[in-house]
Amino acid sequence: MVLKLEGKRFGRLTVIGRAAEKDKTGRCWLWECLCDCGNTCLVPGNWLTHGKKRSCGCLQKENRENDVTGQRFGHLTAVRPTEKTVRKGIVWVWRCDCGNLVEATIDAIKSGGRRSCGCRNLAIKKRQAVEMQAGCGRQDGTALSLLKSNIVYTHNTSGYRGVSWHRTLQKWTARINFRGKTYNLGYYDSAEEASAAYQRAKKEMHEKYIMEQEIKNDDNSN
Template identity: 30%
Template sequence: MKRIDRTGQQFGNILILKELGGGKVLGRCLLCGKEKEFIKSNVVGGLTTSCGCQHPGKRKDITGMRFGRLVAIRPIDKKPGKSMNWECKCDCGNTCVVNLDSLTSGDRTSCGCKETESRTRLIDKKHYQGTNVETIRSTKANVNNKLGVRGVYLKKNRYVAYISFKGQQITLGSFVTLEEAKKARARAEEKYFKPILEEAYEEGVIDSLEPKKK
């Protein structure tokens, strides 16, 4: 799944200035000129159309609208000088009260459960979909690998390529030359590792798609 760069594109009243990774972008509100971070999917999907300055002082009915994991239920009386607060239902089952500006700008997309899950994933050795994404990002060969090439070993004067994925070791073939074995391993990484790494990057589990050399 290739990530689409939206830099320079306009959605509603938001001009995307830069891709920030982790599902976020830097954008400029064309109504007031304010620059800030936005949730990319909310901007592209039309849920967020400004920085929150749109229609100041006017009550906006967002009943039933979805903002990430939150669905707006009903408005709550606002405090003087502030925009309306809304009671929202989160996909996890919790309810919470969120300021309208925080919803429309993409600052709040859950009751807090999403952030908790992200922290848990980070603590759990970067596991994502049953895979340690930090391990598969690494280019370092196993300490017992005499060739110094990850996923390749020598057996009876032939180079055997393999890949370990989700608890299984997959043999990729036996080759006459080391270069052939390395190419087989590279193709397997594209097939098995790349999709998981791209999804983990989009979810913010890892901060880069660049291979780790250590």
Template identity: 25%
Template sequence: MGRLIDLTNKKFGRLSVVRRGENDKRGEARWVCLCECGNTTVVNGYNLRKGITKSCGCYGRKRTSETKKTHGLTKTRIYGIWNNMKDRCYNTNNEAFERYGGKGISVCDSWKNDFSEFYKWAMENGYREDLTIDRIDNKKGYSPENCRWATTKEQSNNRENVHEVTYKGKTQTLSEWADELNIPYEVLYKRFYKGMPLDKVFDTEIKTNNQRSITYNGETKNIRQWAKEKGIPYKTLHKRIMDGWDIKKALETKDNPLHNQITYNGKTQTIADWARELNINYDTLKQRLNKYNWPVEKAFKTPVK
């Protein structure tokens, strides 16, 4: 652990350091600060020294309030992307903070303090409803120079933990293998991370038509016929078979309708589609609905902390 830097009586932005506070849960020093607005707040020393936190939040709330009055976009997807981007970088209670703000990832001042600047950049640089914001260099923060709009597959290729696989003397990422072999990326990903041998991961034939025959308890039927008899949505049963489920488990496991389609405000989509539209992490939304049995409206409208 490095030597403690005493910040007492120093000023950072609108904050004046009064005294040392209690360490945060990671053991990092925090400081009690007095803001120019009169509020007292406790701030991580790193955030103070790096200029990440400059007020108790009053300045950001003021700018956000002003922005809300002028652009009228607070309920749009792009506003949610902007808000979540900041939250995972600066809110220590955000479940993704350790992977972003905890690693020193920040948002440039022009975007952090002004949604209209972010919105202008987004509109001029290819924003679409089916794309997400992606940092080109994962070691740097969010800024016009380091961001782009990308598909999920493009973003997966750009992650720090992207996995390259060597097979038959050729090395590529899983998504690149998926493109070359014309196998859905999701199928390839699940095969690989289930520990299947590489020859089975890459060479197992995918039968996508519903005429594939399955024999169970002495009866032989295709997937669609089994789905109808067992009361399981065809897509669900087909996915189970493609994922390598045991036939008995695939046919006898009762389906949870929340895994399929959810209707809200007259619109019906899968959980994955709702997660993308609402800019909520898929696993978070799935847990709310399936594990904790939250009402749909609560699951959709509760902010991610």
């Protein structure tokens, strides 16, 4: 039975058509394929259908040049590369400290956009919720003690409060929370620019509100 593979895609390879010769065994037809890198190659049909060949060889070269096996980034340790590729490169399997496995490119991990399988974000949110419910002087849905704080949480990879990396846009974004709402302050090329936007909003929202509340409390005490 002759396979019909024209136009089909296997990994980085797109099948152009069947070649005129068979493989060394003489049992399987060779197929001409165009790789995403621009090279063409001849591949036995069963290698394509069984996943034994996913590129002209460039994928293996990239794996060797960008081998991060065993390296640790945040709470994630690189396990192995997969056969999957996206615009940002090869997708790797990562093991989180909690034991879960996740898939992501090296770029997504190194950029600081992802540092765990998601378990750390959940733990941080729970801790913050506990802190906010522990009598932080909450008024109008706002904890005054948290507004006054400039602490940068350990999960923040930017080094600036209110600043994080947006993986899709590949830019730094600034956000600020006030009265139970989150305000997006825009996207910036540098973490410093995003931090400056956060500080402007903090002065306009937080500091102004804190001053108003302190004046109100002083009047009530008198």
